[in-house]
Amino acid sequence: MPSSQQNATFLAPAHVLCVQVATGRVSRQDRRRQARELRAALRETxxxxxxxxxxxVVDQVGEDGLAVAFFGAAELAVACATEVAGALMRRGETRVSAGVHGGPVRRAAELWNTRGVEGPGAALAHDVMACGDTGHVLVSETTAIRAMDAPEWGDAMSDLGPVEVQPGLPLxxxxxxxxxxxxxxxxxRVKQLSAARAALRPTHNLPPARTRLIGRDADASDIVDRLETSRFVALTGRPGIGKTRLxxxxxxxxxxxxxxxxxxxDLSAVSVASDVPSTIARTLGLLALDSDPSLDRAELFLRDRDALLVLDGLPDVVASAGESVERMLDACPRLWLLATSAIPVGGRAREAWPVNGLPSLRPAADADPALLRDSxxxxxxxxRAYEADRGFRLTDEAFRAVADIGVAVGGSPLAIELAAAASAHASVEEVLSGLRESIARGKHAGADTTPAVVAWAVEAAAESDRTILQSLSVFHGEFAMSAAQAVCESGDIDAGQVADGVHSLAQRGLVAERDGPDRYRLLRAISAHARTLAASAGAADLLRRRYAKYLGTCSRELLEAAAGDVERVLEWATEHDRELGFRIATNAAASWHDRGEWARCARWFDILCDRREGVTVDLLAAALTARSRARLELGDPDGALRDADDALAHSSSIDDxxxxxxxxxxKGQALVSTGSVQEGMRHCEEALASLRRLERPEEAAVTAAELAAASMLAGDAAKAMAYAADGLRVDGGEQASSSLLLLRGIGAARSRDYAHAREALAEALVVHRSxxxxxxxxxxxxxQAELAGREGDHHAAALYHSERLYVVQRVGGRTEIAEALRSAGVSSRRGGRLGDARRFARDEExxxxxxxxxxxxTRVRLLLVDIEVAGGDAAVAREALTRALAHDVEDxxxxxxxYAFGTVAHLSELYDEAATLFRAAAKWRDEDDLGDGDALERMYADTVTEARVGLRRDMESDAYDRARAAGQAMMPEDAxxxxxxRLTV
Incomplete structure (x- = not known):
């Protein structure tokens, strides 16, 4: 509800009520009548x-709603909301919704000179209102927490939880x-926003169960109970026995x-212990950083979370992987682990749970089929047989044969499912006969029959399907159909036949269909058998080569889907076909860059460029360009410039x-990083012009983003915004748009155009997330946190910083996480969220x-002192101060x-001491410069300013002057x- 301000205004805290009446299509006369009724209803409350x-109070009434700012108690805003809504309902108006929020609002020094209800608090109150349906009165936490002190309102409010009323702001x-x-x-709308937020912050990666668990319900219940007391339970048993499903x-x-x-x-593709921590970190969504070991980052992420990790296939790697697991248990006191293992797992804090075969009854000749069905x-x-063939029905005789199958395979669920799938192609009796023969031939009777059953199931498939399965063994994780076709196609098998073969294998239970579209996987026991077949046929290297060619040319989306195999195939390519290695690495570089995996990118190009003999010039130039960017991000601008110059020379030599x-x-990016901003921008502008002529919109948009960032670095926000707008006019893809929208918002913020900055950043955030x-x-x-803080909305700033912390914990190193914790702690303290502030500060400490x-x-301990001062407990504040000064303090x-001494003295009602200490501090720092430092110093400056006002009020002027004079005479060490x-610290 905007209006122009006729007088000088400033932001002041208020509780804003917004009320809206859904009018539909009515005449202007009716709208005016409604506005009069709204005004009357409001002013009668x-x-x-x-x-x-x-x-x-200040109000603004329009034709379809009103806004009222209460510069006082929160209860008045809440009471007014119910009174206005009630008055409108009594007049027959039922399409009313209301929202209340506490935040900064613009006002004049003389309140009656204020025109309209404006400011970030008013905007958020409108957003709170917009989250409700007809009849809802929604109140944000900033008002509700204060109003709920009165029993009348505390009993009337239902907590809806955090809701992103604006992108990135979960009120x-x-x-x-x-x-x-x-x-x-x-x-x-609250339901919709809550669902969207849950999707952004998943709390599990469990696949939906395709079928009901059979025969394990009691085991599952017992293991659940066991995991309430034992922090590490390992399910042990032979392959195919059902450990993963359980x-x-x-x-x-x-x-x-x-x-x-x-x-x-999923540890099934891990072959060395050192890869276990990185696999855990990747599963948690943590970015790989060479600066911080994966195990350290996983521990930091999980330390305070009450979480469960299912380590599927833990001992299939090496026994030393247990060291990582033990360390995580020690570092994360609320972490619970459930492992699956083909062999017993020993060690501290582990409890083994043997998983046996499904109960199987050996049928007598006259056994009742009804009793067998209960098996x-x-x-x-x-x-499973019915799923494979909807017409499947068991006869009485077939029931006995199925029971015999269960006994023959030792109750192995995998073996039973393979046998059931085979029943679509043969009678149950024929399946039983074939199984017995295979088990006897493999001499597996009484032991692990799974390999023999897998071998029998594979032999029963068509020859072309067996060939396809053999080729699929090259995949260590999930794979797409396009990848399967790339490795399986040959002179004898075309793409259509590959697709038919994969589907046929899936029907036989030899290929597992995954949750995503067009996604497949081989179970471990089947994959192991398929690899044996490939090795026996001498096809392993051929399959790796085909897979390498595919990874060198496939789309970014498909490459991301195969991310678990990229480095494994790269290792093979660097030894057997360097050109393929270059193609894979240059294709993967864009994904590495998008994820910020600069160290991984640089490491692979270092390996490849050291073996560049025989590699085509265009590939070498592309590799050097990719490595240049990685080196730049890793803090090596000189190396980046050398690579860019070499790439430029190579590309020029072939007129590419x-x-x-x-x-x-x-080269332009490297020059900007070394301080040669204008020269660097000139190179980027030339690149931009060339890319436009070549009609490469995505690369042109990326270049425009680089020019915008360089302009920002040069202090020219207007030019940066122009480059960003220019780049957005090109259809350069979502990744480029993400960067350009962000730069446009930052440019607006630096130009102090806060309204447009908020709008641009909100739009950009949606794209970042998508x-x-x-x-x-x-x-x-x-x-966004900075903008909120500049406008005095420290509560919103705290929420933005908290949201940022969650993201930084996933993509940042430990030092970056510590800085994010500091920002979140300071902003939470300033926003009055003392519980959050205390938690963030302790984590940072x-x-x-x-x-x-x-x-x-020391600095974060001083933050804790200020938090405890704000909490109002002088004894606790003194304890925090003692802790902060436990070690030597740097000058x-x-x-x-x-300042900390002074604030604690003021809280302890030692007014003379507080005034003396504040003056002693100010002597060594010009009072005019207070708050020009970092966020912690600015926060303390505000605390001290407020305390000084209190001292002047509470002390006689002569006493105040004497105390200040004493402080003026003190050296820092004396103070x-x-x-x-004086504080006994």
Whole structure:
């Protein structure tokens, strides 16, 4: 509800009520009548009249709604909401919704000179209102927490939880139902926003169960109970016995009990112990960083989470992987582990749970089929056979044969399912006969029969299907149909036949269909048999070569889907076909760049470029260009410039115009990084012009983003915004748009055009999230927090910083996480969220100690002092101050320490001491410069300013002057000693 301000205004805290009446299509005369009724309904309410009597209210009424700012108690805004809604309902108007939020609102020094209700608090109140359906009165946490001190309102509010009323801003909302006013249902929009937020922050990666677990219900219940007391349970048993399926069932049942998340870590493709931590980190969505070991980052992410990890296939790697697991258990006191293992797992904190075969009855000749049906093995066979052939029915005689199958395979679910799938092609009796023969031939009777059953199932398939299965063994994880066709196609088998063969193998249970579209996988026991067949046929290298060619040319989306295999195939290619290695690496470079995996990118190109003999010039130039960007991000601008120059020379030598443009852009980026901004921008502008002529919109958009960033670095926000707008006019893809929208928002913020900055950043955040640009998201949230802080909305700033912390924990190193914790702690303290502030600060203190950063450890302890001062408990604040000063304080932190002494003295009602300490600190730092430092220093400056106002009010002027004079005469070390002595610290 905008209006122009006729007088000088400033932002002040208020509780804003927005009310809207859904009008539909009505005449202008009816709208005017409605506005008069709204104004009358508002001004007749006791709450409004009371606030007006206190000269603490401003209102603005339109044709379809109103906004009222209460510069006083939160209860007045809440009461007014119910009174206005009730008055309108009594007049027959039922299409009313209302929202209340506490935040900064613009006002004039003389309140009656204020025109309209404007400011970030008013905008958010409107957004809160918009989250409700007709009849809802929604109240945000900033107002509700204060209003709920009164029993009348506390009992009337229902917590709806955090709701993203704006992108990146999850406000906790309450639904107010008081008397006849309010709607007790959960608003439709709240449901939609909550579902969208849950999708952004998944708390599990469990696949949906395709079928009901058979014969294991009691085991699953017992293991769930065991995981309430034992933090590490290992399910052991032979391959195919159903360990993974049982573990998934247990995890599903524990999902609601582990709010920190339930994650299945697939270790089936891991061959060395050192890859276990990185696989865990990748499953948790943590970015790979060479600066911080994966295990450290996983521990940091999980430390305070009540979470369950399912380590599927843990001992199939090496026994030393257990060291990583043990360390995680020690570092994460609320972490629970469930492992699956083909062999017993020993060690501390582990409890083995043997998984046996499904119960199988050996039928007598006159056995009752009804009794056999109750057997878990028979039930599983019958269900899977019916899924393969909807016309399948068991005769009485067939029931006995199925029971014999269960006994023959030792109750192995995999073997039973393979046998059931085969029943679509042969009678049950023929399946039983074939199984017995295969088991006898393999001499597996009484032992592990799974390999023999797998071999029998493969032999029963058509020859072309067996050939396809053999080729599929090259995949270590999930694969797409296009990948299968790439490795299986030959002179004898075309793409259509491959697709038919994969589907045929899936029907036989030899290929597992995954949850995503067109996604498949081989189970471990089947994959092992297929690899044996490929090795026996001498086809292993041929299959790797085909797969390498595919990875060198496939789309980014398909490459991402095969991410688990890329490095394994790269290892083979560097030894057997360097050109293929270059093609795979250059194809993967874009994905590595998008994910910020610069170290991985540089490492592979280092390996490949050291073996460049015989590689074509265009491939070498592309590799050098990709490595240039990686080196730049890793802090080696000189190396990046050398690579860019080499790439430029190589591309020029073969007149590769696109290669020249990309190398020139890389050179421009390196020059900007070394401080030669104008020269670097000139190279990027030339690259941009070339890419436009070549009609490469995506690369042109990326180059425009680089020019926008360089302009920002040069301090020209207007030029940066122009480049960003220019880049957005090109259809350059979502990744480029993510960067350009972010730069446009930052440019607007630096130009102090806050309204457009908020709008651009909100639009950009949606794109960041849709394309998974988490580094862009972190930067965006930082700027949104900065904007909120500049406008005095410290509560919103705290929420933005908290959201950013979650993202940084996934993509940042430990030092970056520590800085994010500091920002979240300071902003939460300023926003009055003391519980959050205390938690963030303690987490940061622990991390700074681990990183051996004594100066920052002292500073975060001083933050904790201020948090406890704000909490109002002088004894607790003194304890925090004692802890902060437990070690030597560097000279640069003495002023902050003196401020901390002063604030604790003020809280302890030692007014003379507080005034003395504040003046002693100010002597060594010009008072005019207070708050020009980092966020912690600015926060302390505000705390000290407020405390000084209180001292002037509470002390006689002569006493105040004497105390200040005493502080003026003190040297810093004397002031520190004085503070310690007077506060007994």
């Amino acid at each position: 006791p709450a409004y009249q009371g606030a007006r009597g206190q000269k603490a 906790r909302l309450f639904s107010l139902a008081h008397g006849d006013v309010g709607n007790r249902s959960i608003p439709t 573990a998934l069932e247990v995890a599903e049942r524990l999902k609601s009990r582990r709010p920190g998340g339930v994650w299945v870590v 878990a093995a028979v039930e599983l066979f019958e269900r 115009r696109e290669g020249v443009a990309l190398a020139r852009r890389a 394309v998974g640009a988490e580094r862009h998201e972190a930067s965006n949230l930082l700027w 622990r991390l700074r100690t681990q990183l051996n950063q004594p100066r920052e450890t 640069g932190e003495r002023v902050l320490c003196l 520190m000693a004085y503070g310690r002595a």
